[in-house]
Amino acid sequence: MSEDKIDLYLQQGMYGPLETKPDERHLFLGSLRERVVLALTKGQVLRSKPYKEAEHELKNSHNVTLLVNGELQYQSYSPYIQMANRYGLPFKIVSDLQFHTPLGLVIAADIAVNRELIYIQDDIYNRSVLKS
Template sequence: MSKENMDNYLEEGMYGAKQTKPSERKRYLGTLRERILLALKKSQVMQQKGLEELAAEMETNPDARLLLNGKISSRFFKEYKKLARQHNIHYTAVTNKQAETDIGLILTSKTAVDRKTIFIEKEEETPASTAGDDSSKGLGSRLKKWLGLSER
């Protein structure tokens, strides 16, 4: 056995098999970007967004798997798990304590699908502010109003 083969053999024995694209796998809950059918960010999961889109993808891709971010409380995944059970989709909670990610949930395929857009980008609804509503103003504006000072 050559020295290079021996070094590779020892490294693999000590640290495990080498992975392709480790930074991508850390971000996407252990899978590759090219396999993702649909991804939701943490904030979207906590607000129960994307259920309709997820249901449509599950119907179209019955062999898909659902990956849930294990750092998010399981109470936020109740509806997503229910949806997965209805469509007979396996789901797994993934917790990687060494990696930080903004991803909350991923529907992934076993093979590459290489979609251009994997995220749901819905416009956030902002409540219309009324003329007498000071909630959109900063603390300084409200303090000046309370003290009777005019704004310039």
């Protein structure tokens, strides 16, 4: 076995298997852009009333998972967790403090859906984008 293969084997043993598109996965809370059905910024999740578009996607999409940014307070995302439970969909709270993402919530499919528009572009979204 060559020295490069041994090094790769040891690296994967210590840190886990290599990941494709790590920057994209950090942005989309562990998912890839091609799988995202809908994404909300942290500010949008903090809004007092949940987005109807999110409920529509959770209600009408199959084989999706709700991914929530663990940096947010539970009361801000609990309505979305309740929606996922209501429609029998799994959810994950992603708490990776190593990486920063402006996103607060992602609805991701199990397979690539390649949706062109994944963001709700309102005043809260525009303020989040302008701050970044």
